[in-house]
Amino acid sequence: MAENELPSSTEHEEKLERLLTIAAEIFAEKGYHHASIRDLSKRAGTSLSGLYYYFDSKEELLFMIQDRSLRKVLAALRIKLEGVDSAEEKLRALVHNHVGFFSENMAAMRVITHEYDSLEGEYRTRITELRREYSDLCQEILREVRRFTSAGDVAPLNVATSALFGMMNWIYAWYTPGSNVPVERLAEHLYRLFTGGFIGRPGKSSTGRKAG
Amino acid sequence: MAENELPSSTEHEEKLERLLTIAAEIFAEKGYHHASIRDLSKRAGTSLSGLYYYFDSKEELLFMIQDRSLRKVLAALRIKLEGVDSAEEKLRALVHNHVGFFSENMAAMRVITHEYDSLEGEYRTRITELRREYSDLCQEILREVRRFTSAGDVAPLNVATSALFGMMNWIYAWYTPGSNVPVERLAEHLYRLFTGGFIGRPGKSSTGRKAG
DNA sequence: AGGTTCCCCGATCGAGCGTTCGATATAACA
DNA sequence: TGTTATATCGAACGCTCGATCGGGGAACCT
Numbered sequence: 182m183a184e185n186e187l188p189s190s191t192e193h194e195e196k197l198e199r200l201l202t203i204a205a206e207i208f209a210e211k212g213y214h215h216a217s218i219r220d221l222s223k224r225a226g227t228s229l230s231g232l233y234y235y236f237d238s239k240e241e242l243l244f245m246i247q248d249r250s251l252r253k254v255l256a257a258l259r260i261k262l263e264g265v266d267s268a269e270e271k272l273r274a275l276v277h278n279h280v281g282f283f284s285e286n287m288a289a290m291r292v293i294t295h296e297y298d299s300l301e302g303e304y305r306t307r308i309t310e311l312r313r314e315y316s317d318l319c320q321e322i323l324r325e326v327r328r329f330t331s332a333g334d335v336a337p338l339n340v341a342t343s344a345l346f347g348m349m350n351w352i353y354a355w356y357t358p359g360s361n362v363p364v365e366r367l368a369e370h371l372y373r374l375f376t377g378g379f380i381g382r383p384g385k386s387s388t389g390r391k392a393g
Numbered sequence: 394m395a396e397n398e399l400p401s402s403t404e405h406e407e408k409l410e411r412l413l414t415i416a417a418e419i420f421a422e423k424g425y426h427h428a429s430i431r432d433l434s435k436r437a438g439t440s441l442s443g444l445y446y447y448f449d450s451k452e453e454l455l456f457m458i459q460d461r462s463l464r465k466v467l468a469a470l471r472i473k474l475e476g477v478d479s480a481e482e483k484l485r486a487l488v489h490n491h492v493g494f495f496s497e498n499m500a501a502m503r504v505i506t507h508e509y510d511s512l513e514g515e516y517r518t519r520i521t522e523l524r525r526e527y528s529d530l531c532q533e534i535l536r537e538v539r540r541f542t543s544a545g546d547v548a549p550l551n552v553a554t555s556a557l558f559g560m561m562n563w564i565y566a567w568y569t570p571g572s573n574v575p576v577e578r579l580a581e582h583l584y585r586l587f588t589g590g591f592i593g594r595p596g597k598s599s600t601g602r603k604a605g
Numbered sequence: 606a607g608g609t610t611c612c613c614c615g616a617t618c619g620a621g622c623g624t625t626c627g628a629t630a631t632a633a634c635a
Numbered sequence: 636t637g638t639t640a641t642a643t644c645g646a647a648c649g650c651t652c653g654a655t656c657g658g659g660g661a662a663c664c665t
Contacts, residue, residue: 190641193641193642212424212425212426212510212511213424214424214426214427215426215511217621217622217623218622218623218624219621219622219623227643227644228643228644228645229623229624229644229645230624230625230626230643230644230645230646231642231643231644233623233624233625234641234642234643238623238624239623239624269592294566295507298424299424299427323591326591326592327591330592331592331593332591332592332593333593335582335585335586335589335590335591335593336582336583336585336586336591337574337582340574340579340582340583340586341582341586341591343563343564343566343567343568344560344563344582344583344586344587345591346563346566347559347560347561347562347563347564347566348556348559348560348563349559350559350563351555351556351558351559351560351562351563352555352559354506354555354558354559355551355555356555362549362552367552370547370548370549370552370553370556371548371552371556373547373548374547374548374552374553374556374587374590375556375586375590375591376590376591376592377547377590377592378547378586378587378588378589378590378591378593379535379538379539379544379547379548379553379557379587379588379590380481380538380542380543380544380588380589381543381544381545381547381590402611405611405612429651429652429653430652430653430654431651431652431653439613439614440613440614440615441614441615441653441654442613442614442615442616442654442655442656443612443613443614444613445653445654445655446611446612446613450653450654451652451653451654
């Protein structure tokens with residue numbers, strides 16, 4: 182049982198990380214339920230049974246992918262928020278962080294948005310908490326933006342938060358990194374669309390700086 | 394083989410429609426691959442083999458759900474667009490139609506956004522065409538809005554289109570019909586968020602009319 | 606009465622699944 | 636040299652799945 186052990190060897194951790202990356206790709210391609218551990222064993226070049234030395238079950242595999250990715254994106258955001266005072270710049274940092282992380286970990290992020298319901302019980306609970314933590318942080322930033330700008334209440338805060346996440350998360354359905362729209366520009370587009378709107382405020386950019 | 398027959402009896406069509414509705418619910422709950430025809434047989438009160446009189450395969454079932462729903466939402470939109478001249482009102486009709494249809498056919502729409510990749514070959518091709526048709530129609534409306542309003546090019550049209558669909562489709566991840574936010578108001582919120590932005594244009598509503 | 610079409614069923618098949626088990630090779634430690 | 640922990644493997648188990656097949660009853664027509 183790999184329950185409470187901490188082999189803590191670098192090699193072990195590295196191989197686990199590699200398995201998680203490959204697993205995320207397979208889950209992203211075929212979906213969690215349709216993907217098989219045998220797929221993973223083939224692509225990782227390991228035997229089927231040998232994999233179970235690194236995790237206890239397929240569901241734990243799914244949990245670890247989501248757990249680690251959510252923690253990473255949250256930690257990266259908190260670092261980027263340090264020292265930023267302007268509410269609008271905080272929101273800007275959030276969008277760029279989320280979109281940037283998304284494009285660099287496309288498979289994992291797709292698994293997070295696509296296979297949330299595939300988790301059950303304790304696993305589900307813990308991922309729900311992380312998601313809530315992230316969502317709450319985002320909503321608080323939106324509250325700040327509303328307080329310190331001319332923003333009226335065009336929509337309730339939770340609706341606005343969900344709309345923002347919808348815009349950002351939907352990327353996986355159409356965006357291919359390395360296309361003619363670079364990631365930074367895509368993030369800036371989405372930030373301006375969300376803050377200023379498609380029709381926009383005539384005569385004044387929402388951030389006061391030029392595009393690109 | 395139910396290949397080219399047209400039983401065209403009302404009873405037959407009604408039972409098929411009922412099966413599709415139940416199947417959409419099961420697919421929405423458990424995901425396409427995890428759901429089983431046996432689940433459908435239990436919930437429909439029919440034998441397992443008896444179901445195959447109404448469809449040839451599980452994948453055809455998935456195809457029919459997506460095909461019929463997409464055609465319905467497209468047809469409803471085209472009707473609502475008739476006689477509307479203002480570009481902004483066309484966009485408004487699109488958002489209300491999409492969100493409204495979404496909330497009334499939550500299961501089917503979830504299947505459409507969630508299980509698109511589960512289709513293969515000819516089925517996949519035909520759904521791709523329908524999606525493209527819908528997406529193109531939306532993009533043309535956005536082009537009109539840009540032409541006839543003060544809208545600058547805050548984002549490329551395809552990015553804006555995808556962002557809009559992201560906002561609308563993400564609903565399935567958080568919205569529960571019958572909550573304290575009625576569907577019409579939710580649609581209006583999203584419409585205003587998208588056109589005017591979260592911060593909004595001070596002093597002027599995007600449509601020139603009051604809320605509600 | 607005989608024939609045909611529509612509708613439905615129980616039984617079953619072959620395939621694939623997640624997981625387990627016992628064995629084994631290697632390397633570190635006593 | 637024996638012991639132990641780490642890491643890997645082939646084979647198998649028990650189960651669920653989508654799909655098929657042959658049969659049969661009810662309704663309708665000739």
